[in-house]
Amino acid sequence: MDKLIVEGGNPLAGEVSISGAKNAALPILTAAILTEDALRIENVPELRDIATTCALLTQMGIWVRRPEPRVVELSAHALSNPLAPYDLVKTMRASILVLGPLVARCGEARVSLPGGCAIGLRPVDLHIKGLQAMGAEIDIDHGYIHARAKRLQGARIVLDLVTVTGTENLMMAASLAEGTTILENAAREPEVVDLAQCLQAMGARIKGAGTDVITIEGVERLHGATFKVMPDRIETGTFLVATAMTGGRVVLTDTRPDILDAVITKLRETGALIEAGNDAISICADTRPLAVGLRTAPYPAFPTDMQAQFVALNAIAEGTAIVTETIFENRFMHVQELRRLGAEIEVEGNTAVITGTPNLAGATVMATDLRASACLVLAGLVARGETVVDRIYHLDRGYQAIEAKLSALGARIRRAS
Ligand code: UD1
Numbered sequence: 001m002d003k004l005i006v007e008g009g010n011p012l013a014g015e016v017s018i019s020g021a022k023n024a025a026l027p028i029l030t031a032a033i034l035t036e037d038a039l040r041i042e043n044v045p046e047l048r049d050i051a052t053t054c055a056l057l058t059q060m061g062i063w064v065r066r067p068e069p070r071v072v073e074l075s076a077h078a079l080s081n082p083l084a085p086y087d088l089v090k091t092m093r094a095s096i097l098v099l100g101p102l103v104a105r106c107g108e109a110r111v112s113l114p115g116g117c118a119i120g121l122r123p124v125d126l127h128i129k130g131l132q133a134m135g136a137e138i139d140i141d142h143g144y145i146h147a148r149a150k151r152l153q154g155a156r157i158v159l160d161l162v163t164v165t166g167t168e169n170l171m172m173a174a175s176l177a178e179g180t181t182i183l184e185n186a187a188r189e190p191e192v193v194d195l196a197q198c199l200q201a202m203g204a205r206i207k208g209a210g211t212d213v214i215t216i217e218g219v220e221r222l223h224g225a226t227f228k229v230m231p232d233r234i235e236t237g238t239f240l241v242a243t244a245m246t247g248g249r250v251v252l253t254d255t256r257p258d259i260l261d262a263v264i265t266k267l268r269e270t271g272a273l274i275e276a277g278n279d280a281i282s283i284c285a286d287t288r289p290l291a292v293g294l295r296t297a298p299y300p301a302f303p304t305d306m307q308a309q310f311v312a313l314n315a316i317a318e319g320t321a322i323v324t325e326t327i328f329e330n331r332f333m334h335v336q337e338l339r340r341l342g343a344e345i346e347v348e349g350n351t352a353v354i355t356g357t358p359n360l361a362g363a364t365v366m367a368t369d370l371r372a373s374a375c376l377v378l379a380g381l382v383a384r385g386e387t388v389v390d391r392i393y394h395l396d397r398g399y400q401a402i403e404a405k406l407s408a409l410g411a412r413i414r415r416a417s
Contacts, residue, residue: 004389004403006380007412008362012248014409018236018255019045019400020070020229024194026094027168028229029053031198032062032074033101034176037224039202041072044229045400048393052092056084060098079106086112086143092397096124097165100173103136103147111145122328130157130170134177154179154218162187162298167214168195175204177218186214189299190259194230201225231255234305235399236281237263238374241309242406244272244285245316245382250409251282262302266292266310270317291319291356296327308334308375315343316382317356324351334372337365341383362387370398377402381411388416 020043030053032039044050046069054064054072061080065073082102089095089112102109114124128138128145134157136149154177159166167187172195174181186192188210196209202225205217236255243250244267257264257276264274264281270289275282291314296304304327314321315338325331332352335345340363344355362385367373373395380387389395392415395402403413 002390002392003416004377004380004392004395005414005416006377006387006389008360008381008383008385008387010381010410010412011246012243012250012381012406012409012411015251015253016239016405016409017253018231018239021045021191021194021232022047022049022398023164023234024191025050025229026053027097027165027172027191027195028198028227029057029072029074030097030101031172031195031202032057032076033060033079033098033105034172035202035222035224036077038073038075039224040226041074042070042226042228044070044072045232046070047398047400048396049092049094049398052088053095056088056095056098059083059085076105082106082109084111089114093122094165096127097169099127099145099147100131100169103131103149104152104173104176107148107150109145109147111147113140113143113145124166126159126161126163126166127169130159130166131173133157134173134181152177152218154181154216156182156184158184159186164189164192167192171196171206171209171214171216172199174216174218175199175206175222177216179218181216181218183214183216184212186212187298188212190230190233198225198227201227233259234303234371236260237303237306238309238378238399239405240264240267240274240281240283241306241313242378242381243283244270244289245313245378247285247287248409249282249284251280253280255279255281257281262300263306266294266302270313288358289313289317291317291321291354293322295324298327304328304331305371307331308371309378311335311345311352311354312338312375312378314354314356315345315379316358316360320353320355322351322353326350333368334375337368337372337376338379340365341379341387343379359384361385364388364390367391367394370394374399377406377413381406
């Protein structure tokens with residue numbers, strides 16, 4: 001079952017509940033490595049990347065249980081194999097998140113070096129340099145990062161680039177280090193804050209998460225905790241864009257408007273009416289959207305994980321938009337596929353110029369990565385006739401029950417093999 005068939009033309013209407021954030025749940029699950037006690041994580045989305053992380057932790061000897069939907073309980077008291085093998089890392093680059101916690105807790109880690117991926121090279125040099133600054137000895141051999149440290153030492157680390165998982169990896173490692181670690185030029189993403197809050201609930205001493213300087217005072221041991229994962233801001237943004245594109249009226253619940261400022265601002269520029277409550281957002285769009293230019297950058301600026309969806313929106317908007325991608329060097333793979341639906345898009349380097357046309361027509365298109373596949377589904381919702389989005393397994397990495405949620409809002413969408 002790896003295709004989605006979308007028949008365009010129905011405006012979305014109704015209410016949709018947003019799932020827990022994948023990019024917060026992944027590091028939080030790996031934080032279980034840091035303690036011998038049990039960790040109970042709630043609001044975990046049901047996704048392929050979550051299953052991959054659970055498999056990765058299980059093969060290390062960590063006890064992982066899913067007692068009810070959206071809850072994962074972990075206990076790393078019997079962690080015996082501090083290894084992240086190639087087979088798992090190749091399917092999910094975020095597996096690198098086990099590196100810091102493993103060295104901190106076990107004094108050793110072997111983690112397969114992630115290769116390039118569809119959206120770019122995505123090196124992990126900053127994760128490695130940060131751990132070296134904390135005293136870890138690191139060799140790279142046979143495609144594996146081999147890290148060792150009796151006990152990591154606190155250090156002042158200035159990250160060359162803003163890296164989300166790099167910040168998370170080092171924050172986790174520093175929680176059990178001896179002394180104080182200061183991470184400068186740290187990522188300010190809300191998922192970093194969520195992880196910091198989970199670590200704090202486990203007894204970590206962290207200050208400044210959400211700013212670009214995070215201070216972590218290492219402790220001897222961390223303890224168990226119960227923690228609820230924040231809502232997924234990218235899933236939220238994707239449903240908002242879907243509604244703006246189809247000209248619908250939708251209320252999104254169980255979400256957080258306060259972490260979506262850049263996205264909501266851009267959607268308002270398209271002409272959509274948006275009202276934000278505490279944990280709900282309502283959107284009403286009854287005309288063709290206006291084109292909106294944007295430039296991706298680290299939080300709180302416009303997220304790269306929403307770029308493809310806005311390219312789809314601009315493809316049917318009134319006017320011309322310039323979209324610049326500054327985070328990943330090859331993140332316009334969706335453009336070629338959108339063109340197959342009739343979109344008018346030119347790409348020059350890291351910039352796409354999109355001239356909106358109201359007349360997309362269904363075709364078979366191929367998903368190349370997670371957010372690209374979301375963009376193709378959105379285009380399918382407004383294209384004339386049937387759009388077949390092939391290789392939809394990419395979508396299952398990051399969107400829980402997307403076809404069920406879209407169908408409940410009135411979209412004509414089904415899965416086929
Ligand atoms: C995370 C998110 C991903 C999002 C991205 C940017 C998770 C699990 N994934 O990915 O959805 O698209 O942030 O918001 O949270 N870089 C280096 N060296 C490093 C690390 C990063 O050069 O050691 C570069 C990357 O190639 C990229 C940029 O820094 O160009 C930002 O990447 P980074 O923030 O690390 O992305 P991820 O954490 O992998």
